[in-house]
Amino acid sequence: MFDVAIIGAGIVGTSIARELSKYDLSCVVIEKSNDVSNGSTKANSGIVHAGYDAKEGTLKAKFNVLGSEMYEKICEELDVPYKRNGSLVLAFNDDDLRHIEMLYERGLKNGVKELSIIDKNTVLSLEPNIQDNVVGALYAKTGAIVSPFELAIALAENANENGVEFMFSTTVTNIYKENDVFNIETNNGKFKSRYLVNAAGLFSDEINDMLGGEKFKIIPRRGEYCLFDKSVGNIVTRTIFQTPSNKGKGILVSPTVHGNLFVGPNAIEMDKKDDVSTTKKGIEEILKGGSRSVKNINPRDIITSFAGIRATSDTGDFVINVPTKNAVNAAGIESPGLTASVAIAPYVVSLLENEGLRLTLKNNFIKHRTNTKLFIQMTDDEKKLALSSNSAYGRIICRCEHITEGDIINAIKRPLGARTVDGVKRRVRAGMGRCQGGFCMPRVVEILSRELNIPMTEILKSEEGSYILTGRTK
Amino acid sequence: MERDLVIIGGGPAGLAAAIEAKKNGIDDILILERDKRLGGILQQCIHNGFGLHVFKEQLTGPEYAQRFIDEVEKLGIEYKLESMVLHLGEDKKIIALNPKDGLFEIEAKAVVLAMGCRERTRGALNIPGSRPAGVFTAGAAQRFVNMEGYMVGKKVVILGSGDIGLIMARRMTLEGAEVKMVVELMPYSTGLKRNIVQCLEDFDIPLLFNHTVTKIHGKERVEGVTIAKVDDKRQPIEGTELFVECDTLLLSVGLIPENELTREAKIEINPVTNGAYVNELMETSIEGIFACGNVVHVHDLVDFVTQESFLAGYGAAKYIKGEKSNSANKFKTKGLNGIRYVVPNIIHPENVKDAVNFYMRVSDVYHNVNLIVKDGDKVLYKSRKNHVSPGEMENVKLSKDILQKVEGDELVFELEEVAI
Ligand SMILES: Cc1cc2nc3c(=O)[nH]c(=O)nc-3n(C[C@H](O)[C@H](O)[C@H](O)COP(=O)(O)OP(=O)(O)OC[C@H]3O[C@@H](n4cnc5c(N)ncnc54)[C@H](O)[C@@H]3O)c2cc1C
Ligand SMILES: Cc1cc2nc3c(=O)[nH]c(=O)nc-3n(C[C@H](O)[C@H](O)[C@H](O)COP(=O)(O)OP(=O)(O)OC[C@H]3O[C@@H](n4cnc5c(N)ncnc54)[C@H](O)[C@@H]3O)c2cc1C
Numbered sequence: 001m002f003d004v005a006i007i008g009a010g011i012v013g014t015s016i017a018r019e020l021s022k023y024d025l026s027c028v029v030i031e032k033s034n035d036v037s038n039g040s041t042k043a044n045s046g047i048v049h050a051g052y053d054a055k056e057g058t059l060k061a062k063f064n065v066l067g068s069e070m071y072e073k074i075c076e077e078l079d080v081p082y083k084r085n086g087s088l089v090l091a092f093n094d095d096d097l098r099h100i101e102m103l104y105e106r107g108l109k110n111g112v113k114e115l116s117i118i119d120k121n122t123v124l125s126l127e128p129n130i131q132d133n134v135v136g137a138l139y140a141k142t143g144a145i146v147s148p149f150e151l152a153i154a155l156a157e158n159a160n161e162n163g164v165e166f167m168f169s170t171t172v173t174n175i176y177k178e179n180d181v182f183n184i185e186t187n188n189g190k191f192k193s194r195y196l197v198n199a200a201g202l203f204s205d206e207i208n209d210m211l212g213g214e215k216f217k218i219i220p221r222r223g224e225y226c227l228f229d230k231s232v233g234n235i236v237t238r239t240i241f242q243t244p245s246n247k248g249k250g251i252l253v254s255p256t257v258h259g260n261l262f263v264g265p266n267a268i269e270m271d272k273k274d275d276v277s278t279t280k281k282g283i284e285e286i287l288k289g290g291s292r293s294v295k296n297i298n299p300r301d302i303i304t305s306f307a308g309i310r311a312t313s314d315t316g317d318f319v320i321n322v323p324t325k326n327a328v329n330a331a332g333i334e335s336p337g338l339t340a341s342v343a344i345a346p347y348v349v350s351l352l353e354n355e356g357l358r359l360t361l362k363n364n365f366i367k368h369r370t371n372t373k374l375f376i377q378m379t380d381d382e383k384k385l386a387l388s389s390n391s392a393y394g395r396i397i398c399r400c401e402h403i404t405e406g407d408i409i410n411a412i413k414r415p416l417g418a419r420t421v422d423g424v425k426r427r428v429r430a431g432m433g434r435c436q437g438g439f440c441m442p443r444v445v446e447i448l449s450r451e452l453n454i455p456m457t458e459i460l461k462s463e464e465g466s467y468i469l470t471g472r473t474k
Numbered sequence: 475m476e477r478d479l480v481i482i483g484g485g486p487a488g489l490a491a492a493i494e495a496k497k498n499g500i501d502d503i504l505i506l507e508r509d510k511r512l513g514g515i516l517q518q519c520i521h522n523g524f525g526l527h528v529f530k531e532q533l534t535g536p537e538y539a540q541r542f543i544d545e546v547e548k549l550g551i552e553y554k555l556e557s558m559v560l561h562l563g564e565d566k567k568i569i570a571l572n573p574k575d576g577l578f579e580i581e582a583k584a585v586v587l588a589m590g591c592r593e594r595t596r597g598a599l600n601i602p603g604s605r606p607a608g609v610f611t612a613g614a615a616q617r618f619v620n621m622e623g624y625m626v627g628k629k630v631v632i633l634g635s636g637d638i639g640l641i642m643a644r645r646m647t648l649e650g651a652e653v654k655m656v657v658e659l660m661p662y663s664t665g666l667k668r669n670i671v672q673c674l675e676d677f678d679i680p681l682l683f684n685h686t687v688t689k690i691h692g693k694e695r696v697e698g699v700t701i702a703k704v705d706d707k708r709q710p711i712e713g714t715e716l717f718v719e720c721d722t723l724l725l726s727v728g729l730i731p732e733n734e735l736t737r738e739a740k741i742e743i744n745p746v747t748n749g750a751y752v753n754e755l756m757e758t759s760i761e762g763i764f765a766c767g768n769v770v771h772v773h774d775l776v777d778f779v780t781q782e783s784f785l786a787g788y789g790a791a792k793y794i795k796g797e798k799s800n801s802a803n804k805f806k807t808k809g810l811n812g813i814r815y816v817v818p819n820i821i822h823p824e825n826v827k828d829a830v831n832f833y834m835r836v837s838d839v840y841h842n843v844n845l846i847v848k849d850g851d852k853v854l855y856k857s858r859k860n861h862v863s864p865g866e867m868e869n870v871k872l873s874k875d876i877l878q879k880v881e882g883d884e885l886v887f888e889l890e891e892v893a894i
Contacts, residue, residue, distance in 0.1 A: 471625050
């Protein structure tokens with residue numbers, strides 16, 4: 001019997017798990033995928049929004065601003081790449097100017113700090129690659145970028161080090177209450193808990209139904225991206241938004257924390273919740289859209305394209321409430337959900353407390369992660385030490401990102417370590433560079449097989465069924 | 475550590491350069507190779523067809539490499555394996571990493587860049603669709619099959635008719651997979667004619683020209699691809715789409731010289747080849763840094779790599795011994811009218827040993843043309859070609875004698891139609 005069961009190991013579920021791990025509780029995270037962060041959290045813009053976007057008074061606005069303020073500290077505690085690079089919302093005409101003024105006002109009401117409206121020359125001096133027909137911009141100095149999946153993995157690792165259990169490849173299929181205890185049925189057996197959190201992202205409406213909460217519906221909306229080579233990662237240094245118009249929210253162009261550049265996303269309403277394929281039309285749309293803001297975007301420099309799905313709730317806002325006694329929904333967390341998640345977590349915990357969950361702070365809570373540095377990031381002395389403990393740190397496996405075998409072994413051996421090729425990629429970037437694993441993928445498969453002691457043929461790219469090898473040669 | 479000559483990459487290019495430098499009197503040579511063994515990409519090319527020009531016999535890739543590895547051993551040339559060069563400075567300072575020595579720095583008098591090339595990937599082509607397992611570059615698949623002994627799929631479509639793709643079509647078929655087709659964007663193959671015959675035609679594998687893959691299907695593992703015909707601007711024609719069921723897509727869509735280090739050292743790079751500009755001794759825009767093999771331009775035959783690399787080794791030796799002339803007497807080379815590029819790019823006639831082999835690729839398929847070399851209006855060379863194709867590198871050998879008589883500052887290589 002657990003005190004709390006959390007359904008979903010996206011950024012919301014892992015934030016809540018880490019928050020709960022500060023207290024003397026037994027918690028479990030139940031996740032249908034075989035790794036942390038395989039839902040919306042793995043494919044989004046990675047922007048820590050300043051908070052001028054969401055309408056005042058909404059949960060989105062409240063938790064966005066709070067979250068944005070909390071980010072730097074959490075990323076520092078967990079040693080996750082985060083960069084306050086600032087963001088610009090560009091205006092190209094009078095309508096746009098009026099709109100950014102509205103956003104400015106809204107930002108002030110929401111409590112966003114360091115907002116200003118800047119003129120054309122200032123825009124171009126900050127960002128010389130912006131198109132010359134820009135007329136002004138809203139400048140939010142507190143806008144930042146983060147690696148979303150690395151943060152979710154870090155939160156989960158840290159929660160796990162502090163005692164939270166994680167059940168992967170476990171899908172919740174039904175929930176019923178018996179004597180005030182949640183019976184959670186899954187493909188992997190039944191779990192019992194006294195309290196329950198629904199952080200199931202795109203499927204949070206279905207979990208809410210199982211709990212008998214007030215109905216809402218998740219509308220999946222897909223967004224496609226193109227990711228560019230590091231050689232063009234500095235075309236812009238800030239995150240460049242467009243003014244939303246009747247044609248849509250606009251395409252953004254931004255550097256990533258690792259020095260690549262991305263362009264996207266569009267927004268396509270879907271009837272399926274799991275179709276993350278990209279389309280020719282979508283890619284053309286975002287490249288065209290990106291070029292409206294920024295010069296010198298050359299499709300030749302694309303290293304990969306991908307898509308993610310937003311869990312848009314038909315209520316128009318995040319759904320954070322109590323669907324039934326002793327349960328909390330953290331549902332419909334679409335953008336700015338990545339930003340908001342770190343602030344939603346303590347709020348969800350306070351709702352659980354309202355429901356009667358007893359909270360006693362642990363005195364042995366481990367706040368920081370250890371042993372997180374990649375070999376290339378180490379100081380000379382740290383490098384020497386790493387090499388003397390394991391010569392595998394001297395063997396480069398991913399030539400593009402200079403990731404060593406030692407780094408990959410670490411990614412596998414860490415708490416909730418990598419078990420798939422994509423798991424390695426998201427933890428230590430092997431395969432994320434310009435050759436996209438063309439060189440290192442066979443080697444990573446070999447290392448996974450050796451370290452986990454499972455046959456090469458059973459190593460997966462990502463989810464169940466994504467086998468890489470079909471058997472031995474003759 | 476200080477060294478006279480450091481060679482980055484122990485493939486056929488690096489090995490040949492090392493051997494030739496040694497034979498020309500340089501003793502202090504170090505080859506740095508990031509793989510577990512010498513030989514480069516040849517180690518995974520277990521098919522026949524190497525060495526027809528250099529050894530006048532048919533060798534497999536590993537056999538061809540072994541001849542050079544044996545020579546390196548015999549000459550006592552030092553090499554370090556599992557040693558990846560991470561940085562190269564304009565001042566020829568090298569930082570490398572291996573499990574035994576950790577990070578180490580070398581100050582080299584001369585450097586030969588012989589890092590080879592890498593394969594273009596799905597991302598570079600931007601093929602839409604899902605992102606399941608089962609999409610491999612042909613080289614990665616080749617590594618699994620030939621070096622590790624694992625099969626990568628059962629029903630295969632190959633995009634691109636580059637040599638690696640053709641070779642893998644045969645290999646996968648022999649291993650019991652069904653290779654459904656090879657799909658090629660262009661109206662011609664970039665692979666060698668003999669590979670098309672021996673790897674596809676002999677196995678009845680269809681080769682579809684003017685086609686491409688427009689979508690990848692399958693959630694976890696590839697379940698199929700959509701192919702479509704393309705128009706003369708290489709754009710898919712609507713209405714010609716066809717779904718092909720398969721569990722594997724191999725990409726053989728081109729190679730890119732591996733020039734991260736070259737760029738870091740601020741060596742000038744030719745945007746056409748994606749390799750360094752080089753002179754008659756295979757020297758780059760930085761004096762004392764030479765380059766050869768696939769890192770300069772992508773070759774189809776290792777024999778040419780070897781020849782070019784001997785020259786780089788010879789050049790490096792001359793440079794180290796201070797015998798290289800720096801006279802201002804020089805001219806450039808240029809490809810025009812159907813010649814996409816020429817290597818080398820700059821010639822100082824004094825430094826030429828006996829002759830220069832100029833390597834070049836044409837930009838399209840042509841029939842009945844003359845390949846001519848002109849100094850101003852003067853035709854220095856003319857050769858009749860019945861058929862030229864971008865897939866097969868052309869070469870023209872001009873003697874020192876001819877080169878010394880060049881008067882202009884540019885030697886032009888071009889194709890000329892022959893009236894029939
Ligand atoms: C295109 C796009 C761009 C975005 N850009 C930004 C941005 O720049 N900034 C920002 O702040 N936000 C952004 N967001 C929003 C942000 O990505 C999301 O708010 C956030 O990732 C949601 O996290 P989550 O944990 O709620 O959902 P998820 O990450 O989807 O996690 C839910 C998890 O629940 C699991 N699950 C579902 N059903 C079950 C079940 N029955 N049993 C067990 N497990 C289950 C899923 O497998 C999944 O792992 C963007 C979103 C998208 C799609
Ligand atoms: C699949 C395939 C089939 C082929 N078929 C034929 C054929 O039938 N007949 C034929 O004649 N030719 C064939 N070729 C061509 C021939 O193999 C190549 O042209 C030749 O191998 C190129 O030699 P190279 O030394 O330039 O490059 P490579 O062989 O690629 O060697 C480069 C070496 O440099 C190393 N390296 C790179 N970067 C670093 C670094 N930073 N630090 C240390 N080391 C580094 C690499 O590990 C590699 O060993 C084929 C090629 C391929 C790929």
